[in-house]
Amino acid sequence: MNEQIEAYAKRLKLSWIRENYHTVEAEGQQEYLLKLFEREVENREERKTNLLLKQAQLPKTGNQPFQWEHIQIPQGIDRTTVLNGDFTNEKENLILYGGVGTGKTYLATLVSLNAIHRFGSQIKFYTVASLVNKLIDANKQGTLSKLMKQIEKLDLLVLDELGYIPLHKEGAELLFQVISMCYENKSIIITTNLQFGQWNHVFGDPILTEAVIDRLIHHSHLLLFTGDSFRYKESLLHE
Ligand SMILES: Nc1ncnc2c1ncn2[C@@H]1O[C@H](COP(=O)(O)OP(=O)(O)O)[C@@H](O)[C@H]1O
Ligand SMILES: [Mg+2]
Structure with a gap:
């Protein structure tokens, strides 16, 4: 039996x-x-x-509670809606802007964890550099549409560290394609150390840059991270 x-x-x-x-x-x-x-x-x-x-593929995190003291949140969204990932249900975006070590990657990771646990969201975390490399590679191998389809299935795409490396023309155009595809269909979180006025340096072409910002800004909340680096603070603590 x-x-x-x-x-x-x-x-x-x-x-x-x-x-x-x-x-x-x-x-x-x-x-x-x-x-x-x-x-x-x-x-x-x-x-x-x-x-x-x-x-x-989220980065590893500590488990200290997120501290909001030095983060400016715009009207129309609050801490809970950000942290719980509720904005992803409305297909809205977050742009996390500020200096190194102020918690941008940490917040993007916590939001992703919460959305997975609460909504069963499909999420993928990339650094901009790693996604762009992957896109260029896929383009070479003839597998770009497959990669695009994978991204299209996501509920939330995290693009970490926009601004650290300028992109070549092909990379910038492919990244634009991804952002356009996500537009109004899913949420994106972008972390960056650059103001919009400087995104030109990443995308290399003012018209493309304007098109990217235009797509993103439409349904986005811009959070300003104004604190000192936690890495610095933590290293002081451990001295
Ligand atoms: N607002 C915060 N609240 C709690 N811990 C933080 C905060 N910001 C940074 N940290 C700590 O500092 C580390 C580095 O922050 P990180 O998110 O990598 O900074 P950024 O991405 O802005 O450069 C995090 O892993 C976390 O341990
Ligand atoms: Mg970071």
């Missing part, structure tokens, strides 16, 4: 039940069945979350 149970559970893709049904204790039939279903669903959700986390 055990073999049959396992075979049926396998056909029904009840993998937790298949492996664990004999360990569940209950008062009666109904309670037993309820426990089986509960654990199967829990286990499935856990596996789904783990897969989403793996796919997102």
